Amino acid sequence: DAGVTQSPTHLIKTRGQHVTLRCSPISGHKSVSWYQQVLGQGPQFIFQYYEKEERGRGNFPDRFSARQFPNYSSELNVNALLLGDSALYLCASRQDSLRSPLHFGNGTRLTVT
Amino acid sequence: RKEVEQDPGPFNVPEGATVAFNCTYSNSASQSFFWYRQDCRKEPKLLMSVYSSGNEDGRFTAQLNRASQYISLLIRDSKLSDSATYLCVVSLYGGSQGNLIFGKGTKLSVKP
Numbered sequence: 604d605a606g607v608t609q610s611p612t613h614l615i616k617t618r619g620q621h622v623t624l625r626c627s628p629i630s631g632h633k634s635v636s637w638y639q640q641v642l643g644q645g646p647q648f649i650f651q652y653y654e655k656e657e658r659g660r661g662n663f664p665d666r667f668s669a670r671q672f673p674n675y676s677s678e679l680n681v682n683a684l685l686l687g688d689s690a691l692y693l694c695a696s697r698q699d700s701l702r703s704p705l706h707f708g709n710g711t712r713l714t715v716t
Numbered sequence: 717r718k719e720v721e722q723d724p725g726p727f728n729v730p731e732g733a734t735v736a737f738n739c740t741y742s743n744s745a746s747q748s749f750f751w752y753r754q755d756c757r758k759e760p761k762l763l764m765s766v767y768s769s770g771n772e773d774g775r776f777t778a779q780l781n782r783a784s785q786y787i788s789l790l791i792r793d794s795k796l797s798d799s800a801t802y803l804c805v806v807s808l809y810g811g812s813q814g815n816l817i818f819g820k821g822t823k824l825s826v827k828p
Binding site (some may be wrong): 631638643644645646648651658659661669691693704705706707708709710711 | 724748750757758759760761762779789804805815816818819820821
């Protein structure tokens with residue numbers, strides 16, 4: 604079975620540009636979450652989507668947005684990139700049950716110069 | 717107070733040692749608990765879920781104390797391959813809503 608897939612794996616952008624990251628969840632998983640992980644820190648929650656609806660938003664500025672498509676894949680968009688947006692962006696999917704863990708993709712490593 | 721706090725580490729131990737990681741969480745309404753392992757420049761991977769009664773998976777034992785809001789992970793007979801960062805994770809809700817909250821992680825280095 605395919606796991607969570609993310610694209611691209613690496614990306615270099617300059618300040619002020621925007622970026623779109625993509626994610627496909629594990630088949631059958633309706634929940635997709637996005638996390639940002641900067642070096643030396645644990646992943647920080649950005650968004651969660653379930654059945655195409657936003658179910659949670661972390662403490663990130665409005666430059667960050669996301670959406671989920673009917674096939675449960677998802678995009679994360681970041682506008683007006685700042686140097687501080689350089690990080691590993693992780694997508695994860697999860698089953699509905701209370702005790703279900705997150706399953707992460709390999710991540711997209713974004714470098715903003 | 718941070719939502720999930722872990723031992724700062726790093727832990728440097730010899731092969732065969734027993735090592736314990738501790739974690740505390742601030743929200744008493746937390747419902748689910750996990751330990752994830754993250755290798756350098758890789759994505760986090762689920763190591764084990766943590767249940768109220770405690771649970772064991774081979775050399776790994778996880779414990780949960782809801783009254784103290786405390787989670788632990790014990791690794792026995794450490795292997796070189798156990799070297800990684802261990803992330804303590806809690807969740808308030810089920811899969812249809814909410815999010816998982818990660819600690820900063822504790823780095824383990826197992827030496828020959």
